[in-house]
Amino acid sequence: MSIPPSTAALPKSVDARKLVQREQQLIGILPHESLERLNAAVESIDGDIRAELQFGRDLQGHLTVSGKLHCDVQLECQRCLQPMPEQVEAEFRWGIVWSEEQGKALPKNLDPVVQDSDELNLYQVLEDEILLNLPMVAYHEQECVARDRFQFGEKTDESGEQRENPFKVLEQLKGSSKKS
Ligand SMILES: [Zn+2]
Structure with missing residues (x-):
């Protein structure tokens, strides 16, 4: 998966209706400092968090956002307590709705995302995607850095x-x- 490089920050919030009408594509980065929940969940965030979003409609007329994101983080290994790198590569397809009820009626291939005011908080929804894709517990895959202590x-x-x-x-x- 490749996301074109960009140094511009994504808009913090958008009116999905307007962007769907324009079939807008957004490519940009998510500023670290605006992601409090992610910062609390990881040891550190490395480099830019890049995301690409395409607004449009599916054949049934649902408002959709197809997107992907890339994020490098360091997690704490639960065995040796040392940092370990984790790469989050997420692809998603949202169905934009205005209430939880509407979300339940969406087809299975669309993840409901509720825009309950004039604008959708894009950073929050993208942060949700990253958090969903983090492993529940992290362990060094091969060997822990501290393995030599146990001969x-x-x-x-x-x-x-x-x-x-x-x-x-x-x-x-x-x-x-x-x-x-
Ligand atoms: Zn380890």
Whole structure:
């Protein structure tokens, strides 16, 4: 997925009706400082949060926004408590409605987004998308930075045989599955 580079900030709020009429496309960045909930949920946000939005209508006449966003963050690994990078790549399709009730009537392929006043708070809805795409718990995928603190192997048991290092066994398994 690629989003064209842009240095312009997205508008904080928009009237979706007008943008649908114009079949407007918006490309821009989401300013970090306006995303309090995301800032609270992650260790840090790295670089620009880029988003691309296309307003329009589907064949049934629903007001829709097709979009994608890209965001790099650091999460705290729940095993070693060190930061770990996480890349959020989200694609979404919103159906713009004016009440929760209307949202329930939307087809399944549209996520209801309620514009309950003159304008839709775009930053808030995009922040929701990022939060939805963060993992519930974060762990370093391969090995924790602090893994070396826990050394396995090297010790010998009563029979005098050297114990296998569990990580080495894992590497061997991975190696042999690649060959076959
Ligand atoms: Zn870790």
